[in-house]
Amino acid sequence: MDGRILKKLSEITSEEREYLDGRETIARELYMGEKGDKIESEKLLDTGKLITIRPHTRFVHFPKHSHDYVEMVYMLSGETRHIVNGDEITLREGELLILGQDAVQEIFPAGEGDLAVNFIVKPEFFGGTLPYLGAGDTPLRSFILACLSGGDNLGYLLFRVAGVKPIENLIENMLWAFLNETPNRRSIHQMTMGLLFVELMNLTDRLSVGEKSKENLLRVLTYIEEHYRDGSLTELASALHYDTAWLSREIKRRSGKSYTELVQEKRLSQAAWLLRNTDENVSDVAYLVGYENMSYFHRIFHARFGMSPKEYRRCK
DSSP states (O other): OOHHHHHHHTSOOHHHHHHHTTOOSOOGGGTOOSSSSEEOHHHHSOTTOSEEEEEOOOSSOEEEEEESSEEEEEEEESEEEEEETTEEEEEETTOEEEEOTTOOEEEOOOOTTOEEEEEEEOGGGGGGGGGGSOSSOOHHHHHHHHHHTTTTOOOEEEEOOTTOHHHHHHHHHHHHHHHTTOTTHHHHHHHHHHHHHHHHHTOGGGEEOSSHHHHHHHHHHHHHHHHTTTOOHHHHHHHHTOOHHHHHHHHHHHHSSOHHHHHHHHHHHHHHHHHHHOOOOHHHHHHHTTOOOHHHHHHHHHHHHSSOHHHHHHTO
C-alpha cells in the first residue's frame, strides 16, 4: 500500500484523541440517532453521495450495532477483532470484511498500528457496477451480488485475500481517488468496485459467509460455475461428504431451484455470452455448454430469452 495513503489514514483524529484522553464510550451522536443502535449513513455521507471512506476509529469499544448501509472493512495493517452475528472474527492485514445492512457487529478497541479503512456504501451504488461484471445472470454471480449489495440480508462476507495483489491494487486505487479528490470520482469508484467484484468472484475459495447453510450453497454454486458442462449432483455430494438426496433437498430449500435448474441457468447464460462475443455456430455453442440435443437446446433457449439463438445473436 502506498506510504502516503497509510500516513494520511493513520493520523489520529479529534474523536480518537478524546478516547486517548480518557473518554470510555463511543460518541454516539457522530454515528446514530437518539434512539436505537443503527449507524446511519446520513451521519457519515455528504448529501447526494452514495459512497465514502473513513478510517476505522481506534482506541474504543463499539458495542453491538447495525448499519443502514453496506460496510466494507479493509485491513491496512495490524488487526481488529469483531463479533458479527455471534461469530468472532479477527480481521488481519490485507483481508476484507463486507457487512450487510442487518448484520449485528461489535468491535473491540484497536491500537494505533491497527489501521483499517471503512467503505460506507449505499446499496443503490452497486447498481452502477453491474455493467463491469461480465457475462450473464449466473447463479453464482447473482448470489455474490446479492450478498455484496446486502440484498439477501446474509450478514457478512469475509474474504481472506491477504497477499492477493489485484485486490490490494484495486483498493489502493479507490483510496487514492478518495483522498486526492480525483475528477470523475463516482465513475472511477463504480468501475473500480466492479473490477474488485470480478476478482472477488474468482476467490470464493477464500470466502466465508458466516452461516453453514450459505457456505454450502456457495460451494454448490462454485461447483456449478466450474463444472456446469459435465458435473453431476452425485459427484458434488461426494466431494462435500453429503448424501445425494439430502443435498438435492437442501439446494432446493436454500436456492428455491433444483440442482438441474441451476445448471441450466449457468449453461444458458454461458451460451448467451458465447453468442454475443464469439463467431461459433449455434450447434458448437450448444455443445460447448453441455447440450448435444439441438432441438432441446433451441427449446429451452427460446423459453429463457424469448427468441432463438440466431435471433439473439442478431440482437447483440
